[in-house]
Amino acid sequence: MTTTVTSHRSRPPAQPASLRARRLPPYAAPAIAVAALALAAVLVYGTGIGGPVLVVALAAVLYLAGLFAAANAVEGRRSARNRTWSALIHSAFVLAVLPLASVVWTLVSKGAERLDGNFFQTSMNNIGARDANGGAYHAIIGTLEQVGIAALITVPLGILCAIYIVEYGRGRFAFAIRFFVDVMTGIPSIVSGLFVLAFWVLVVSPWFNDGRPSFSGFAAALALSVLMLPTIVRSTEEMLRLVPAPLREGAYALGVPKWKTILRVVLPTALPGIVTGVMLAIARAAGETAPVLLVAGGGAAINTNPFENNQSSLSLFVYQQAGDASRYAPARAWTAALTLVALVLILTIAAKLLARRNRLSR
Numbered sequence: 001m002t003t004t005v006t007s008h009r010s011r012p013p014a015q016p017a018s019l020r021a022r023r024l025p026p027y028a029a030p031a032i033a034v035a036a037l038a039l040a041a042v043l044v045y046g047t048g049i050g051g052p053v054l055v056v057a058l059a060a061v062l063y064l065a066g067l068f069a070a071a072n073a074v075e076g077r078r079s080a081r082n083r084t085w086s087a088l089i090h091s092a093f094v095l096a097v098l099p100l101a102s103v104v105w106t107l108v109s110k111g112a113e114r115l116d117g118n119f120f121q122t123s124m125n126n127i128g129a130r131d132a133n134g135g136a137y138h139a140i141i142g143t144l145e146q147v148g149i150a151a152l153i154t155v156p157l158g159i160l161c162a163i164y165i166v167e168y169g170r171g172r173f174a175f176a177i178r179f180f181v182d183v184m185t186g187i188p189s190i191v192s193g194l195f196v197l198a199f200w201v202l203v204v205s206p207w208f209n210d211g212r213p214s215f216s217g218f219a220a221a222l223a224l225s226v227l228m229l230p231t232i233v234r235s236t237e238e239m240l241r242l243v244p245a246p247l248r249e250g251a252y253a254l255g256v257p258k259w260k261t262i263l264r265v266v267l268p269t270a271l272p273g274i275v276t277g278v279m280l281a282i283a284r285a286a287g288e289t290a291p292v293l294l295v296a297g298g299g300a301a302i303n304t305n306p307f308e309n310n311q312s313s314l315s316l317f318v319y320q321q322a323g324d325a326s327r328y329a330p331a332r333a334w335t336a337a338l339t340l341v342a343l344v345l346i347l348t349i350a351a352k353l354l355a356r357r358n359r360l361s362r
Contacts, residue, residue: 022074024083032070036062060091111338113331120339124300124317129326136336138302139317142217143340145306146296146313147286149221150228155278158232159267165233166240167262184230192226193291201295215297217306220313223291228281235277239270275355279348286344289315314340 040059044050064084071080119135127134161181165174196219205214243266251261267274292298297310298320314336321333 032066107338110334114335123302132328139312139314142311142313146221150224154225154228161233162236181230181233189288190290192223193294196223196295217311219295220292224285231281239273243269271355275351283344289319292316
């Protein structure tokens with residue numbers, strides 16, 4: 001008897017109709033945004049309840065609602081939630097950037113009026129209310145000298161203090177240092193100016209000035225140092241704590257002393273963050289007005305000696321020109337503000353490049 005074996009070919013498994021999930025077309029989000037803006041403008045201006053700010057706010061709400069509805073209908077609820085939260089994150093970024101962009105645009109547009117050689121080569125000495133000339137040369141010199149002296153005093157002191165807290169500090173003394181650094185972080189600038197006025201100007205300076213108190217740029221630098229110190233200490237402390245422990249342990253295992261490990265391993269690793277903290281402190285010091293007004297007195301003439309006589313600064317120059325009745329003063333104030341921002345920006349970029357070049361290779 002012959003047995004016939006019939007082979008049956010296995011059927012392939014059923015394939016889904018589409019291997020790709022349904023997606024909104026690329027033009028959907030821009031189209032929803034335009035429709036939301038148009039609808040918001042019609043609602044706001046048609047009812048007369050507001051202006052451009054309300055139009056933008058209402059358009060953002062309508063855009064989020066429309067995007068969620070469209071994505072929910074096409075892609076599903078999970079993808080709709082993802083798109084909505086992504087749009088919220090992007091909106092938060094735009095809201096954070098808009099004030100900065102507005103400040104930069106205002107500074108550049110208004111400060112460009114007096115960007116000339118006269119502004120950077122002359123002072124306000126013998127400049128009357130009807131004189132269109134006059135510049136901030138004396139204020140630029142004062143800012144560079146005062147902030148430079150303050151940085152020379154504060155940067156080494158702040159970094160050494162942070163090293164002690166992180167690497168050596170134990171017990172109540174280290175806790176007391178942290179506590180007072182936190183307290184100093186929140187003191188107003190006028191307090192530091194009053195402190196230096198009461199201590200240095202009224203008590204110490206008479207010893208060097210025939211018994212008479214004397215204003216000076218050095219006194220302003222001391223007041224700025226009080227403001228810079230807590231920022232440098234706290235930022236350096238946090239950066240040192242972020243250095244991985246195995247780097248220290250590897251150096252100790254090779255027999256490297258602790259001080260050399262800190263100098264050659266820990267500090268180069270944390271250098272970019274330390275530089276950022278130092279530049280934040282310098283930026284704050286360069287923009288302070290009250291301490292300079294209290295202990296340096298300001299002035300319209302050029303004074304290159306920070307240890308004698310009154311001295312101005314860019315922040316104080318902006319304050320004085322903004323309150324001046326002359327119709328030429330606002331342009332000087334805006335240009336001085338632009339100069340101050342550009343100066344801090346240049347110093348920050350230079351410090352960042354230097355820190356990147358000298359940091360520990362990884």
